[in-house]
Structures are given as structure tokens and as C-alpha cells.
Amino acid sequence: MNNYIIETNNLTKKFGNFVAVKDLNLKISRNKIHGFIGPNGAGKTTTIKMLTGAIHPSNGIGTIDNFKIGSKKGRSSIGYAPAESLFYQNMTTIDYLVYIGQIKGLSQKEAVEKAFSLIEYFELDDNAYRKPFNFSSGMKKKVIVAQALINDPKVLILDEPTANLDPTARINIIEILKKLISERDLSIFISSHILSELESLVDEVTLVRSGEIVLNGSLHKVKNIFNKGQYQIDTSNNNFLKKYLEKNCNEFITSIEENNKGLIIVNVENENRYKLESVISPILSHFKIRLLKFVEEETSLDEIYKKIYDSKQNMR
Ligand SMILES: Nc1ncnc2c1ncn2[C@@H]1O[C@H](COP(=O)(O)OP(=O)(O)O)[C@@H](O)[C@H]1O
Numbered sequence: 344m345n346n347y348i349i350e351t352n353n354l355t356k357k358f359g360n361f362v363a364v365k366d367l368n369l370k371i372s373r374n375k376i377h378g379f380i381g382p383n384g385a386g387k388t389t390t391i392k393m394l395t396g397a398i399h400p401s402n403g404i405g406t407i408d409n410f411k412i413g414s415k416k417g418r419s420s421i422g423y424a425p426a427e428s429l430f431y432q433n434m435t436t437i438d439y440l441v442y443i444g445q446i447k448g449l450s451q452k453e454a455v456e457k458a459f460s461l462i463e464y465f466e467l468d469d470n471a472y473r474k475p476f477n478f479s480s481g482m483k484k485k486v487i488v489a490q491a492l493i494n495d496p497k498v499l500i501l502d503e504p505t506a507n508l509d510p511t512a513r514i515n516i517i518e519i520l521k522k523l524i525s526e527r528d529l530s531i532f533i534s535s536h537i538l539s540e541l542e543s544l545v546d547e548v549t550l551v552r553s554g555e556i557v558l559n560g561s562l563h564k565v566k567n568i569f570n571k572g573q574y575q576i577d578t579s580n581n582n583f584l585k586k587y588l589e590k591n592c593n594e595f596i597t598s599i600e601e602n603n604k605g606l607i608i609v610n611v612e613n614e615n616r617y618k619l620e621s622v623i624s625p626i627l628s629h630f631k632i633r634l635l636k637f638v639e640e641e642t643s644l645d646e647i648y649k650k651i652y653d654s655k656q657n658m659r
């Protein structure tokens with residue numbers, strides 16, 4: 344069995360001469376939460392629509408759970424929560440969920456059972472007989488995510504589920520997604536134009552710009568690429584250690600200083616990060632110094648996002 348829940352090969356979408364998505368090669372792991380990140384116009388929704396079978400690729404292929412995208416089985420492996428949702432003015436939450444369930448091929452009885460279990464799971468009990476048309480954006484979003492799960496999909500595809508939500512509603516949706524992934528045999532593919540918003544949620548990310556992948560991998564890997572090679576070190580004898588490093592390791596340390604809390608701040612070139620990491624413990628053990636802290640300063644996701652996207656050449 345293919346290891347990836349979603350895989351695409353040179354997936355491309357053109358609108359006339361305009362290439363909205365170009366040669367996209369996605370590899371999305373099973374049972375993980377994958378963030379699909381990029382600014383407005385990067386091609387996220389177009390990609391998602393190709394994955395769900397709503398629009399045809401101009402070129403390239405893809406599979407969902409090993410089924411061809413757009414095929415009947417490919418479609419039924421997906422639960423899709425679109426960015427924009429239209430609710431019928433007079434339909435209650437329960438009627439809406441049953442209606443979607445039946446569209447997805449469930450019997451009336453199955454759809455009703457499923458609808459009630461989702462209402463409970465999403466804590467919508469008080470709103471089951473109210474109309475989503477009149478709900479707040481956060482509540483509407485809950486119903487949209489709930490309907491996407493009605494056919495027990497293998498992969499949940501969410502298009503910007505946290506956009507335009509207030510912080511409480513956003514956290515609420517993120518908590519529900521975390522709960523879902525921990526309790527079910529499910530993979531989640533979630534798009535957003537704000538990388539940092541998904542920090543606590545995603546395991547892996549694919550960053551796109553102008554329809555092309557700029558970076559992908561585990562969140563850890565992406566962060567690591569952008570780390571600046573700056574370390575904070577605290578020991579039982581900072582004074583000695585600082586002098587020792589200055590004297591003996593100056594061929595790979597670019598700067599070393601003490602900060603206002605008495606910690607040693609060491610900067611090394613990126614390619615020399617392993618050198619500092621490997622020399623430190625023999626030195627400490629040789630001079631019987633205790634290590635209290637050794638951490639590499641992390642670049643924030645907002646800084647990473649800025650570095651990738653905030654330059655004129657990225658504008659279309
Ligand atoms: N049906 C369409 N016809 C022409 N251009 C489109 C169409 N759909 C999307 N686009 C263009 O394709 C680009 C990518 O759009 P989209 O996939 O919606 O980006 P995102 O979801 O990342 O904001 C945008 O420049 C958009 O204007």
C-alpha cells in the first residue's frame with residue numbers, strides 16, 4: 344500500500360494562459376495533520392478543488408488513498424470543508440447534516456444516526472434545531488467541519504478553516520481537529536495563509552507561492568532550516584566556559600557574549616552547528632562543569648513566513 348494518503352504528480356491547473364497551479368508534487372503522510380500554506384492567490388483553493396474532483400487538472404495526476412483523484416472512490420475517501428459555505432435559510436443543523444449524509448449515499452436511518460453523533464461530538468446539542476444560516480462564523484465553521492465527516496472519510500480536507508474567525512472560535516476548531524486526529528483513523532489536509540496560526544496543530548507543511556512548492560517537510564525540519572545558529576548556554580561556570588570557547592573554538596564560533604541574565608550566547612555559521620554541539624559535552628565533562636541549559640534559538644514561524652513571502656519578486 345502506498346504510504347501517502349495524498350500524492351500528486353505534476354498536478355497543474357491553467358485558466359486560459361494563466362498557470363494557477365504548476366507541476367505540484369504533493370506527498371501527504373497518513374494519519375498526520377498537513378498544513379498547506381501560502382498567501383492569497385498562491386493556488387491553495389485551486390489545488391484543493393482538483394483533489395476533491397470539483398475541477399479537472401490541466402495536466403498531471405494524483406491519488407487519494409490510492410484512488411485516482413476525481414474518481415468515485417477517490418471522492419468518497421474525502422471529507423471536504425470548503426472555505427465558503429452556503430446554508431439554506433430555513434434548514435436546521437440536524438436537517439442539514441442528514442441532507443448532506445444522504446447526498447453522500449447514506450440511507451435516511453444511517454444519516455440521522457451519524458448526524459446526531461456528530462452533533463454530540465461537536466457539542467452542537469443546543470443548536471441542533473436552530474438554523475446555521477443565522478449562526479456566528481465560528482459556529483458555522485463547526486457545522487461545515489461536521490458535515491465533512493458524515494461519510495467517515497479517510498482524509499479531511501479543510502480550506503482555510505480558521506480564516507475570519509475570532510481567536511476563541513479559532514482555538515475551538517483547532518482543538519476539535521487535534522481531538523479528531525488522535526481518536527480516528529484520519530489524515531487532515533488543511534490550508535491557511537497564516538503559518539503561525541497552525542503551529543500547535545500541524546506535523547508537516549507544504550509552502551506554496553505562485554502555484555509552486557517553495558518548501559515542504561516536517562514542521563521541525565522547516566524551523567530548523569531557518570534557525571540562525573544561535574545558542575543559549577548556561578552552566579555552573581559560565582565565566583570559564585566562555586573564555587575557553589573564545590580561546591579554543593574561534594575557528595567555527597562567529598561571536599560569543601554574555602547576555603544580561605549571565606547566559607552565554609554563541610553564534611555559529613549554520614554549517615558549523617554540529618561542531619558546537621559535539622565539542623560542548625567533552626569540554627564540560629573534562630572540566631567538571633555542569634550543564635544547566637543548551638538550546639538553539641528558534642526562528643518564529645512569523646519570521647519564516649516573512650522571509651519566504653515578503654519580497655517584491657514574489658508578487659504575481
Ligand atoms: N476560475 C478561475 N478563473 C481564472 N483564474 C482563477 C480561477 N480560480 C482561481 N483563479 C486564479 O488562480 C490563482 C490562485 O487562486 P486560488 O487557488 O483561489 O488561491 P488561494 O486559494 O491560494 O488564495 C489566483 O490568481 C486566482 O485569481
Ligand SMILES: [Mg+2]
Nearest residue numbers: 387388389426
Ligand atoms: Mg483560497
